[in-house]
Amino acid sequence: MKVEVQAAAFEDKAVVRRLMELYLYDFTEFLPHELNEHGEFGYRYLDHYWAPDDRETRLPFLIRADGKLAGFALVRKVGDGPWKMAEFFVLRMYRRAGFGSEAAGAVFEKFPGAWEVHEVAANTPAQAFWRRVIGTATGGHFEEEVTADAVVQRFRISEPVAPA
Numbered sequence: 001m002k003v004e005v006q007a008a009a010f011e012d013k014a015v016v017r018r019l020m021e022l023y024l025y026d027f028t029e030f031l032p033h034e035l036n037e038h039g040e041f042g043y044r045y046l047d048h049y050w051a052p053d054d055r056e057t058r059l060p061f062l063i064r065a066d067g068k069l070a071g072f073a074l075v076r077k078v079g080d081g082p083w084k085m086a087e088f089f090v091l092r093m094y095r096r097a098g099f100g101s102e103a104a105g106a107v108f109e110k111f112p113g114a115w116e117v118h119e120v121a122a123n124t125p126a127q128a129f130w131r132r133v134i135g136t137a138t139g140g141h142f143e144e145e146v147t148a149d150a151v152v153q154r155f156r157i158s159e160p161v162a163p164a
């Protein structure tokens with residue numbers, strides 16, 4: 001299957017919002033989010049991903065597998081700070097097939113430089129995933145900080161080498 005990471009246009013905001021609900025529902029396994037009275041979890045920063053800001057860069061992406069919606073990635077950067085994978089999601093039906101790895105690698109390649117990825121402490125599957133993906137992207141050169149609440153990987157993605 002062909003995996004694509006495509007910038008989510010303003011017209012895709014409602015699509016990301018719906019995928020976000022699935023992601024947040026999955027996340028109730030790790031963090032106790034409550035539904036609001038509309039039956040939604042809601043994601044308060046969603047609009048910011050389509051609203052340019054001088055201080056902060058926020059970039060939304062859709063992940064497609066053979067053209068079909070398979071997930072999303074939200075990338076952000078505050079000032080001169082590192083790139084951060086704010087949220088990353090692969091639909092259950094596409095998991096454990098390498099799609100997440102391929103999509104995450106494609107996102108990293110778009111933004112060479114310093115990176116940080118955070119996982120909540122209880123999300124041990126994501127920790128295993130990111131260690132593997134970041135290990136591959138960096139040849140194993142990443143730092144990891146483990147606190148009571150979270151695991152954080154810090155690393156650099158190199159500029160692509162120009163063809164000779």
Ligand SMILES: CC(C)(COP(=O)(O)OP(=O)(O)OC[C@H]1O[C@@H](n2cnc3c(N)ncnc32)[C@H](O)[C@@H]1OP(=O)(O)O)[C@@H](O)C(=O)NCCC(=O)NCCS
Nearest residue numbers: 088089090095096097098099100101119125126128129132
């Ligand atoms: C984490 C997630 C993105 C992984 O996506 P995926 O497409 O299934 O990942 P891949 O198939 O590329 O997995 C690559 C490797 O990561 C590790 N991995 C992935 N999912 C794992 C799991 N549930 N348990 C343990 N290791 C896992 C494995 O080493 C895997 O290789 P293998 O399948 O050969 O053993 C997906 O499970 C997901 O969206 N989860 C819910 C949202 C989430 O937690 N996002 C991350 C927030 S920090």
